[in-house]
Structures are given as structure tokens and as C-alpha cells.
Amino acid sequence: MKNKGWKILQIIQLIIFLCFSAFLFTRTVDGHGTVQTLEVKLISFAIWAAFYLGVLAIEWLIYVIVRRSKKQN
Template sequence: MVSKGWITFQIVQFVFFLCVSVFLFTRTIDGHGTVQTLEVKLISFAVWGIFYLGTLATEWLAYFVVRRFKH
């Protein structure tokens, strides 16, 4: 069974992902002063999404490895 703390952390991490995603789509100029077009926003979101999915995959892999060696 997955612990409540781990589920809570996953929910908080997903909410953080959504907040950053909204920020990426609502900003008009990035930190370098470049105007954000739709294409640039989609590229930024793709990079952010790949990072999030990689982090999520690593966490799930660690969970299954720990779970396997506990039993």
C-alpha cells in the first residue's frame, strides 16, 4: 500500500507542475526579454513536461524497487 505521505507529495508535485505550466502559458516576455510566441510557449511546455515525466518515472521506479525488496 502506498503511504499517505507519498500520495500527498505526488499531489503537491502535480499542483506545482500545473502552476508552472499556467505561468509558462500566460507570460508574454521571458527573463531575457524575448517575446513569447505560441511556438516558444509550446517548446517551453514540452521541456517542462519532459522534465516532470522524467522525475515522475524516477520516483515510480524507486517506489517499485523499494517495494520489491521489502517483500
């Protein structure tokens, strides 16, 4: 029951990631007015994916630390 909130948070984050990824691939012009080529879209996606993976890594570390501290008690 306690992990239910954690799973819901992960699903919400995945949905946000997918929606923003779709936005990055469907836009034709970015905020500066630059035309988005396939190479620029892939670079934008790579940066977005690296950020998302970084957030997931931090959350995973927190999850592991909390889980270990509860096992010791």
C-alpha cells in the same frame, strides 16, 4: 498509512507542475526579454513536461524497488 505520504507528495508535485505550466502560458516575455509566441510557449511546455515526466519515472522506479525489497523481507 505508509502510502499516504507518497500520495501527498505526488499531489503537491502535480500542483507545482500545473502552476508552473500556467505561468509558462500566461507570460508574454521571458527572462531574456524575448516575446513569447505560441510556438515558443509550446516548446517551453514540452521541455517542462519532459523534465516532470523524468522526475516521475525516477520516483516510480524507486517506489517499485522499495516495494519489492519489502516483499522479500
